[in-house]
Amino acid sequence: AQTVTQSQPEMSVQEAETVTLSCTYDTSESDYYLFWYKQPPSRQMILVIRQEAYKQQNATENRFSVNFQKAAKSFSLKISDSQLGDAAMYFCAYRHRDSGTYKYIFGTGTRLKVLA
Amino acid sequence: EPEVTQTPSHQVTQMGQEVILRCVPISNHLYFYWYRQILGQKVEFLVSFYNNEISEKSEIFDDQFSVERPDGSNFTLKIRSTKLEDSAMYFCASSLELSNIQYFGAGTRLSVL
Numbered sequence: 001a002q003t004v005t006q007s008q009p010e011m012s013v014q015e016a017e018t019v020t021l022s023c024t025y026d027t028s029e030s031d032y033y034l035f036w037y038k039q040p041p042s043r044q045m046i047l048v049i050r051q052e053a054y055k056q057q058n059a060t061e062n063r064f065s066v067n068f069q070k071a072a073k074s075f076s077l078k079i080s081d082s083q084l085g086d087a088a089m090y091f092c093a094y095r096h097r098d099s100g101t102y103k104y105i106f107g108t109g110t111r112l113k114v115l116a
Numbered sequence: 117e118p119e120v121t122q123t124p125s126h127q128v129t130q131m132g133q134e135v136i137l138r139c140v141p142i143s144n145h146l147y148f149y150w151y152r153q154i155l156g157q158k159v160e161f162l163v164s165f166y167n168n169e170i171s172e173k174s175e176i177f178d179d180q181f182s183v184e185r186p187d188g189s190n191f192t193l194k195i196r197s198t199k200l201e202d203s204a205m206y207f208c209a210s211s212l213e214l215s216n217i218q219y220f221g222a223g224t225r226l227s228v229l
Contacts, residue, residue: 035217037220044220044221044222044223045159045207045220045221045222045223046220047217047219050217091158091159093159102164102211102214102218103161103164103172104151104159104161104218105161106158106159106160107158108157108158109158
């Protein structure tokens, strides 16, 4: 069964500094998608970045980038030049196809605090 | 940018009562989903819906739950007789096609007293 593990329940970073959030997953599939979602206090789940497993190049989106290590089944999120607005719960998710439907398997989340 | 909207943002109900959570998916999307997040726990898949029928459901989605697309815009989740353990954040999501990214709404917090 597919699982997603986020081992850091909470992280803190100083404003303007860089922080890395960890995510590991377990799967026997070779083709899949991985995502990082941000859930600020407003509760909206916002897609931050996604990675297709068949692409070796790490995805980047402005200040957000991933370190995708397929063999190690690791998918960490790096936030550069952290801003106060980055404070949120971050969820790593794996998109899994089961019986014809795509379902997202989420990790337990990492709460990111940004210190002024 | 188009958004998935959910109403209400917070619903309080008495145990045993029926609740209907409402979602308006992105207008041209064809696939719809409900997820649940119990406080402090991970987001869990409940059900997917396409072409006016359920295409997949999890073991959580028992006979107390039902989904409906009553018109061209709304997608609802009904809990027939709420239990204390139904208290959670419920997220609606939609995607254009089966293989596309799912866009999530802001969620409805359900509190069962």
